Amino acid sequence: MRIDLEGFGKSYGGVPVLRDVSFTLRGGRVHGLLGENGAGKSTLLKAVCGAVTPDAGRVLLDGRPIAVGSPRDALRHGFTLISQELALVPAMTVLDNVYLGRWRNRLGWRRRRANRREFAELTARTGFELDPSALVRDLPIAAQQQVEVLRALASGASVIGMDEPTALLTRNETERLLEVIRRLAADGAAVVLISHFLEEVLSVCDDITVLRDGRHIKTGPAAGQTPQSLVADMVGRPIELLYPEPRPVRPDAPVLLSARGLSRGTAVREVSLDIRAGEIVGIAGLVGSGRSETLRALFGADAPDAGVVEVDGRAVAPGSPARAMRAGLAMVPESRKDQGLVLGRSVRENVALASLGSRQQAGFVRGGAEREAAGTMLAGLDVRGSDLGGPVWTLSGGNQQKVLFGKWLMDRPKVLMVDEPTRGVDVGAKGQIHRLLVELAAEGMAVLVVSSEVEEVLGLAHRVLVMRHGRLVGEFARGRATPEQVIALAFADTPDTEPSEENA
Amino acid sequence: MTATTADVKADVKAAPGRSARLRDLGIVLGVVLIVVVLSLSTSTFLTAGNLVNLLDQAAVVGLLATAATLVIISGSFDLSITAVLALSAIVAVAVTNAAGVGAGMTAGVLTGAVLGTVNGIVVVRIKVHSFIATLALSIIYRGVAVILTAGAIVYPADDRATAFQALSWPTVLGGVTAASLLFLAVVAVCWVLLSRTTFGRRVYAIGGNEEAARLSGIRTGQIKVAVFAISGVCAALGGLVLAARGGSAQASLATGMEMTAIAAAVVGGTSVMGGEGAIWRGLIGVLLITLIGNGFNLLGWDTIYQQVVQGALILGAVSLDRLLRGRRS
Secondary structure, eight states: OEEEEEEEEEEETTEEEEEEEEEEEETTOEEEEEOOTTSSHHHHHHHHTTSSOOSEEEEEETTEEEOOSSHHHHHHTTEEEEOSSOOOOTTSBHHHHHTTTOOOEETTEEOHHHHHHHHHHHHHHHTOOOOTTSBGGGSOHHHHHHHHHHHHHHTTOSEEEEESTTTTOOHHHHHHHHHHHHHHHHTTOEEEEEOSOHHHHHHHOSEEEEEETTEEEEEEESTTOOHHHHHHHHHSSOOOOSOOOOOOOOTTOOEEEEEEEEEETTTEEEEEEEEETTOEEEEEEOTTSSHHHHHHHHHTSSOOSEEEEEETTEEOOTTOHHHHHHHTEEEEOSOIIIIIOOTTSBHHHHHHGGGGGGGEETTEEOHHHHHHHHHHHHHHTTOOSOOTTSBGGGSOHHHHHHHHHHHHHTTOOSEEEEESTTTTOOHHHHHHHHHHHHHHHHTTOEEEEEOSOHHHHHHHOSEEEEEETTEEEEEEETTSOOHHHHHHHHHTOOTTSSOOOTTO | OOGGGTTTOOOOOOOSHHHHHHHTTHHHHHHHHHHHHHHHHOSSTTSHHHHHHHHHHHHHHHHHHHHHHHHHHTTOOOTTHHHHHHHHHHHHHHHHHHHOHHHHHHHHHHHHHHHHHHHHHIIIIIOOOHHHHHHHHHHHHHHHHHHHHTTSOBOOOHHHHHHHGGGGSBOTTTTOBHHHHHHHHHHHHHHHHHHHBHHHHHHHHHHHOHHHHHHTTOOHHHHHHHHHHHHHHHHHHHHHHHHHHHTOBOTTTTTTHHHHHHHHHHHTTOOTTSSOOOHHHHHHHHHHHHHHHHHHHHHTOOGGGHHHHHHHHHHHHHHHHHHHHOOOO
């Protein structure tokens, strides 16, 4: 099987995101699609799978042009897309989701047993362990992704696009998914994989295509490529993959954030920590270990059951983001889309949202001051190609993330807490965000970073705290731990590190 | 993080800007079309008398649509506006009889504010969806109105009846009624409130993404209660106008008009998903709906067809709007 993509082009509101992109996919191979955020990867994949209508371009299947103008058309030819935002019906069962729209039926009456048999075959083929009658909304994100994969297989898909499938997965889950991807290709499917994790792409892909600014840069075999060579193609210039070195904390630096015995349900248990001015502290741990919940409790997004939080020596009343902010706390939340940005509103309004009080007169927004402050902030953060008045959803993920940072830096907080600073962000923006965090700390801010990427936490922080089952279970000074050690502690299968508290 | 990026600077493009904003005006085009057709096909449409009349007709539904627009932008629905309207009008009549017209009007407005605040508190505290909460509360309010009036029509006392109807009088401004001026003033205030103040920004943010708003330090509960309170005041003002016009009030006042008001808000292009829209859009919607009634009148068409035409025109206007704005999702 050979799939030729020819001359794909697409513009949004006059701004081209894809320009005359052509390359070839082959059955039985995994094809990596790389590029910075905004390079056009997702748009291309959506266009090929009928989720968006391209302005130009056609698909040839074994030399014959085929119509893939709608998801239905695309599915008919075996093209299917597993996108970043999972397209599942949360209130339905796993089985119903897998066979959504193509339930076995006789005269409209469903034949559940036939579906169940097929489901069993599918799970055997992929090695997934899923309960067909579980509700999708009760499943963790990794399992939901598996449901999407099963659905693609159930539809007999022969061309499977995956847009950042591993962004939300833990290391083990990622390994398992990559294994499945290899198996799909071995069975003859053409898999297109978008991922920001270059090691992962190199480990699983046979071919790699790089896009930059909507243009096709190159397509070739993965063998012989290195992360450095790929990054150079993606950004058009060589870039340092190294983390910037944080400036040492001054020995007399005051403690800016202090928590004692912070608890909330079973998610956060007696967390105590101190962060000094100029210090970057990282929290590592598995998904569900209570990292994000700890940040939320510190910030007052969720009210803690017990514990004290002090900012710069003064106690902060619990359970109110507004009060936490007045004390000098800021939190960049985990999910831009759900917790961070108001996607339908303009860039300017989003940047201004957390600091409206600073630029008002008798309740009126001082428009000029706001435009200037927002413009300066975004220029400083290198948000490119943005119209301050345009809705924020039109920006690339990396730029959206920078807007989110900008929003929280407008009032210069004393303590900046960041949950997943670079999730779904391209390599270039990632480096910029890392440098920004190091710079902010150097200017005297206390920074608390949570990330699922252990390398990120280790690379940025002066000190790394490890969390497990809602407790802080270990601490490493900078340079004193390998990713493996941190992960081992997070999983708690090493008896010889810290005093473990298993039966808490 | 400026070292690597001096070459690109922030090139702030004048991207989609103007053309997008023009496309936004699709619904305005629809209204202009109707105005042109009516102006050409009748000799009576473009007369001062008719336009004054048109504005007066739009006043009550306009006040309600302003309330609906505000609430919908904040991400909620207020189905109780006409029940609040009726109860406020009844309280106004009762207090007028007890303590005079000025006190009566004030009491009417206060009733609206209180009932609106109750709506807001119920929605925020009990966390029932506003659609259901205000539906239930509206039934209660109508019920209270029936109890207060014993199901009858209530009138202000004879010596106060004239002053009570002041809102329906024409003013020195070319005969434009006091009700019309009140309507325009409320529109102006709400317009400024939404588009120029930090309160307005917070309302849009809550409607667009409540969790993001809360995490940005916005006291979402307070803002929502305030929005419902404003909605209640707008409704009460509508009640005063209706009571002034009829010289009476009753429990069934303006029944069903909340749907027209919500339709007007949505027809104007305010998203039912919240976070998007504008007061002027509600105004356009009201204009469209009022024009249709006015057109039937002037053209001498049989009013039995009016509802069908009204529904069809609303659909047509909204489809045109969708078409011009393009599919984006």
